[in-house]
Amino acid sequence: MEVVVLGAGVIGLSTAYYLHAAGHQVSVIERHTQTAMETSYANGGQLSYSYVSxxxxxxxxxxxxxxxxxxxxxxxxxxxxxxxxxxxxxxxxxxxxxQQNAQSTQQLLQLSFLSRSLMHQLVRDEPALRFDxxxxxxxxxxxxxxxxxxxxxxxxxxxxxxxxxxxxxxxxxxxxxxxxxxxxxxxxxxxxxxxEETGDCYRFCLGLEHLLRRRGVEFQCGTQVDALRDCGTGLVEISCGARTLRPQQIVIALGCASTALLKPLGIRLPVYxxxxxxxxxxxxxxxxxxxxxxxxxxxxxxxxxxxxxxxxxxxxxxxxxxxxxxxxxxxxxxxxxxxxxxxxxxxxxxxxxxxxxPATPQGKPILGPTRYRNLWLNVGQGALGFTLATGSARLLSDWISGKPGAIDRTLFCLPH
Ligand SMILES: Cc1cc2nc3c(=O)[nH]c(=O)nc-3n(C[C@H](O)[C@H](O)[C@H](O)COP(=O)(O)OP(=O)(O)OC[C@H]3O[C@@H](n4cnc5c(N)ncnc54)[C@H](O)[C@@H]3O)c2cc1C
Structure with a gap:
């Protein structure tokens, strides 16, 4: 399937990695001329799997x-x-x-433990990925x-x-x-x-980009997504300058910028x-x-x-x-x-x-489908984006691929 990932921070790049590994034809659109120039650039570097409260x-x-x-x-x-x-x-x-804090912590731990085992597998499978x-x-x-x-x-x-x-x-x-x-x-x-572990999130992103480019994933850097438009058929199209793109599937991984782009579609993201x-x-x-x-x-x-x-x-x-x-x-x-x-x-x-x-009030990311058949979300990882990147990306990739999730993925859905 042709999937376009919008945003090349740690969430977008990780999503592109698992989608490509699942056999999809993936491209990534990013407004900066280089990847990971926003929140994924110089964060705390902690892979904090046990501290997700x-x-x-x-x-x-x-x-x-x-x-x-x-x-x-x-x-x-x-x-x-x-x-x-x-x-x-x-x-x-x-x-x-x-009660809410305990419930969110328990749900986040499921995602962070999944992320930890995926990170271990990634580091084993991809020795070229060097990120301290x-x-x-x-x-x-x-x-x-x-x-x-x-x-x-x-x-x-x-x-x-x-x-x-x-x-x-x-x-x-x-x-x-x-x-x-x-x-x-x-x-x-x-x-x-x-x-618990540490690593350089920016170098992790550059490493993923390098792997993905070599494997044929197309990167459109320096490309601003201006709008997402409802085609009236249950599908969404992307407007970038003079171009209009109508991919089979779209993943939103635009960090804090996701909220404003989704608003005209009637999708209210609680990400601030x-x-x-x-x-x-x-x-x-x-x-x-x-x-x-x-x-x-x-x-x-x-x-x-x-x-x-x-x-x-x-x-x-x-x-x-x-x-x-x-x-x-x-x-x-x-x-x-x-x-x-x-x-x-x-x-x-x-x-x-x-x-x-990109923070949500409950501290939980939002991932999963929307009411549009070709529009998916992977946003709102807040203070834990590096920690939760692999688990969030794999859950979404499995969902788009029609495979069962490793954990209950409905825990992180946007109600619609
Ligand atoms: C001070 C600080 C410390 C942190 N410490 C940690 C930590 O120790 N451990 C941890 O796990 N997490 C930490 N985090 C959180 C983590 O950095 C974030 O959760 C994560 O980087 C978010 O990644 P993202 O891909 O969602 O967003 P981003 O990295 O912001 O990526 C979104 C991308 O979308 C692109 N974009 C936006 N709008 C458009 C558009 N219209 N068109 C095209 N492209 C667009 C942006 O340019 C950007 O590259 C920290 C954050 C901060 C601020």
């Missing part, structure tokens, strides 16, 4: 007043005159229950006793859902990751998950941008930088070693759809990283980046 959860609502006021809080909310934002916020508030991939393990740090106790409770729950994790006291955290010694006095303990930031710092043999992937849960900052670089990522700003740099937020992130790992490298030479997470 959505942001919406009990206890989140009382933190919102703080997010409204401070420019240094890990999360920031700027109300805007935007109906979509208010709709998104309302759905987010509704999702902040213990390491089975580094992840240590989630807790800075106060109450947060650590809550993490121990979660650990017990996660165990029942198939996660293998270990509670570590401060000495054990330092033994595992000596680079933490500067903040030892501020720690209450940590949770270590040996099965959550802006985040990263720094990439070159390390040297003298650097004191973590080898294990770290999440500082109180500060909501993640650290991943990607080859000779340290990637630092964090912050979530709701209320802006622009990926413009916000120097105040970037410097806040940089100061935080310098407090934790002061000798990791030359912070004044760090590369700064801003990206928009």
């Amino acid at each position: 959505p942001l919406a959860g009990p206890g989140v609502l009382e933190k919102i007043p703080g997010w409204l006021c401070s420019s240094h809080a890990p999360m920031q909310f700027r109300p805007a005159c935007d109906l979509d934002q208010w709709r998104w916020c309302l759905a987010f508030v509704r999702a902040c229950t213990r 991939y390491v089975r580094s393990g992840k240590l989630v740090l807790h800075r106060d006793a109450a947060a650590y106790r809550a993490a121990l409770e979660l650990l017990a729950l996660q165990k029942t859902l198939g996660c293998e994790q270990q509670a570590l006291d401060v000495d054990a955290c330092l033994k595992l990751e000596p680079a933490l010694k500067g903040i030892a006095a501020q720690l209450a303990g940590g949770i270590f998950t040996a099965s 941008p959550l802006r985040g930031y990263s720094l990439t710092l070159a390390t040297t043999p003298a650097s004191i930088a973590p080898a294990v992937s770290i999440t500082d849960s109180a500060r909501k900052v993640v650290y991943a070693r990607l080859g000779n670089n340290l990637r630092v990522a964090g912050m979530a700003d709701l209320g802006t759809a622009s990926a413009e740099h916000n120097q105040t937020r970037l410097m806040s992130l940089q100061r935080e990283a310098q407090r934790v790992f002061p000798d990791a490298g030359d912070y004044s030479a760090a590369a700064h980046w801003t990206g928009l997470r």
Whole structure:
């Protein structure tokens, strides 16, 4: 079957990979002249299969007043005159229950465990795919006793859902990751998950593109999709400049841009941008930088070693759809990283980046068919797009190919 994938971020490229492997004639359309130039470019680099619990959860609502006021809080909310934002916020508030959070976590774990086994298979099957991939393990740090106790409770729950994790006291955290010694006095303990991994999402995307081009997948880079039009026959056509394309099947993998393009078709996607930031710092043999992937849960900052670089990522700003740099937020992130790992490298030479997470209120991606016979969705992976890319792409590819899904794929459908 002829399938056109719209968007060449990690989701579009992974989808193209599995569709091609299933025997379809695949092409990819991307507005930039190169692939993965938007949210998949410099993300946190964590393949965080066991930490998929959505942001919406009990206890989140009382933190919102703080997010409204401070420019240094890990999360920031700027109300805007935007109906979509208010709709998104309302759905987010509704999702902040213990029951909804537990249900979404359980569903997301099914997708993330599928993604993990597919990533392992991909790395085995495609040795040419090089992206600083390491089975580094992840240590989630807790800075106060109450947060650590809550993490121990979660650990017990996660165990029942198939996660293998270990509670570590401060000495054990330092033994595992000596680079933490500067903040030892501020720690209450940590949770270590040996099965977590890291990799460079951008290099992963370039590697997939390279493989796919060699195998005959056509890339139309530098091609803006201007509109999607209802043909009136239950099918959709694509308008790109002067051209109109009518492929047998279309996959939407346009990240945050998906919402606006689908609106004229009457498809209301609950996907809204959550802006985040990263720094990439070159390390040297003298650097004191973590080898294990770290999440500082109180500060909501993640650290991943990607080859000779340290990637630092964090912050979530709701209320802006622009990926413009916000120097105040970037410097806040940089100061935080310098407090934790002061000798990791030359912070004044760090590369700064801003990206928009395509977030849904419940923290679940949207994948599956639409009411149009040739239109499919693979969007809304939010803060977990790299982690969930393989599983989301394979589920959708199997669906389009008429094969059974490895897990219940209706869990991630858009109701229509
Ligand atoms: C600060 C930060 C840290 C993160 N850390 C992690 C992490 O550690 N682990 C993890 O799993 N995830 C992480 N994420 C999330 C992850 O990066 C995203 O979920 C993922 O990159 C989304 O991929 P995507 O393909 O959906 O979107 P994108 O990468 O944005 O791809 C969409 C593509 O569509 C193209 N496009 C859009 N509109 C059009 C159009 N009209 N015509 C043609 N092309 C178009 C864009 O140019 C783009 O290339 C992080 C995100 C941020 C911001």
